[in-house]
Amino acid sequence: MTRIGYARISTSDQNMARQLEQLNQVDKLFQEAISGANKDRPQLQAMLAYIREGDIVVVTELERLGRNNKELTEVMNDIQAKGATLEVLNLPTLRGIEDDNLRRLLNNLILELYKYQAQAERERIKERLTP
Numbered sequence: 001m002t003r004i005g006y007a008r009i010s011t012s013d014q015n016m017a018r019q020l021e022q023l024n025q026v027d028k029l030f031q032e033a034i035s036g037a038n039k040d041r042p043q044l045q046a047m048l049a050y051i052r053e054g055d056i057v058v059v060t061e062l063e064r065l066g067r068n069n070k071e072l073t074e075v076m077n078d079i080q081a082k083g084a085t086l087e088v089l090n091l092p093t094l095r096g097i098e099d100d101n102l103r104r105l106l107n108n109l110i111l112e113l114y115k116y117q118a119q120a121e122r123e124r125i126k127e128r129l130t131p
Contacts, residue, residue: 001054004084006047007031008064019060022089026058039071048075053083060089062114067122072115086111 005026007019016031023029028050032043044065051057057079059065065075079086091110 001056002027002052003056003058004047004051005029005031005058006044006064007060008041008044009033010035019064022060023058044075048078048082051079051082051084055082055084056087057084058087058089062088062091062111063118063121067118067125069115069119072118076111076115088114 003026005023005028007016007023007029008031009016009019011033014033016033020029020031030043030047030050032041034041047057062072066072076086088111091114
């Protein structure tokens, strides 16, 4: 089992230090400075190709994987299809729940809510940037 981190900032003006500090316990780290709206993210693709069954993909926030619901769903499905799990550091943990099926169900529900929130935030950003 490998803990794989993915860090992303939207522009080179932003600082990745906070994410890197939070991801200091991962075994392998992928990082890039590119907008989440950009589908061509080489380090995200490299990370998806790298993961294996039993691995844990760690991000500081769900939005690091993408901003729109469709893309987040695709990335999360890719992670699950490889038999890996996703750990989002700023989301509530469900480790105390012993029933695997219940924990998975609740985790998926929480992730769906956060995907919706990320999509809404992306739309608010677009509205602010549109004259």
